[in-house]
Amino acid sequence: MEPYPYKEILSAFAIVLTFAAFIPYIRSILRGTTKPHVFSWFIWGTTTFVVFLAQLEGKGGVGAWPIGISGGIAIFIAILAYVKRSDITITKTDWLFFISALSSLPLWYLTSDPVWAVIILTTVDVLGFGPTIRKVYAFPHSESLLFFALFATRNLIVIGALEAYSITTVLFPAVIATTCILLITMATYRRQIVARQ
Numbered sequence: 001m002e003p004y005p006y007k008e009i010l011s012a013f014a015i016v017l018t019f020a021a022f023i024p025y026i027r028s029i030l031r032g033t034t035k036p037h038v039f040s041w042f043i044w045g046t047t048t049f050v051v052f053l054a055q056l057e058g059k060g061g062v063g064a065w066p067i068g069i070s071g072g073i074a075i076f077i078a079i080l081a082y083v084k085r086s087d088i089t090i091t092k093t094d095w096l097f098f099i100s101a102l103s104s105l106p107l108w109y110l111t112s113d114p115v116w117a118v119i120i121l122t123t124v125d126v127l128g129f130g131p132t133i134r135k136v137y138a139f140p141h142s143e144s145l146l147f148f149a150l151f152a153t154r155n156l157i158v159i160g161a162l163e164a165y166s167i168t169t170v171l172f173p174a175v176i177a178t179t180c181i182l183l184i185t186m187a188t189y190r191r192q193i194v195a196r197q
Contacts, residue, residue: 007062010161014066014154021150022073028144029080035142037135038081043128045075047121051172054114054121061163066154067173093134114168122172129179136183140190143183152180 028034049071055064136143155177162169 007161007163010157011062011065014063014157014161015069017150017154017157018066018070018073021147021154022070022077025144025147026077026080029077029084032084034144034147035135035139036077036081037131038078040128040130040132041074041078041081044125045071045073045078047071047125047128048074048172051118051121051125054117055162055169055172058114058118058166058168059164060169063158063160063162063169066158066161070154091131091134093130096130115166118168118171122175125172125176126179129183133183133186136187137190140187140194143187145184145187148180148184152177152184155180 025034029036048067052064052068052071055067132143155173158173159170159177
């Protein structure tokens with residue numbers, strides 16, 4: 001018998017939250033309400049999926065599955081953002097974030113160590129927030145705060161669902177949850193500023 005059967009329940013709940021966040025988000029993209037930045041989503045999709053593979057290697061078990069599903073859906077959103085031309089305004093700063101992120105990806109392969117892979121890819125994923133943070137600062141209503149709140153919650157549940165705790169398994173969901181909370185805080189503040197103008 002498995003020593004921690006609640007881990008599977010937490011993982012299943014995190015997967016449900018993943019779909020609960022993504023389905024309305026995708027619908028809002030299709031309606032034109034949400035305008036995701038293609039660079040951010042390409043970076044997030046790629047890094048998230050590779051972190052999922054590193055978490056599996058680091059014995060994250062069922063707790064890693066929500067991350068893998070999230071990576072696949074994020075790549076789909078990047079494609080959707082490009083096809084819908086949701087936000088194709090690309091600045092020099094966006095290119096800097098994008099190139100930094102892509103140039104960091106091969107480093108995880110060279111290290112052959114899941115710990116370094118997750119450290120590098122978590123850094124890359126946070127860089128992926130750069131274009132979205134810039135966009136949300138300028139247009140604070142262009143993103144769904146509920147989406148990022150669900151993702152912060154989902155990542156905290158993922159931590160509880162992990163079968164083994166280490167830097168390899170915990171770092172990515174902890175940092176991404178924190179970054180989502182910071183993005184929500186900044187967007188809420190900017191919405192208040194815009195409303196007063």
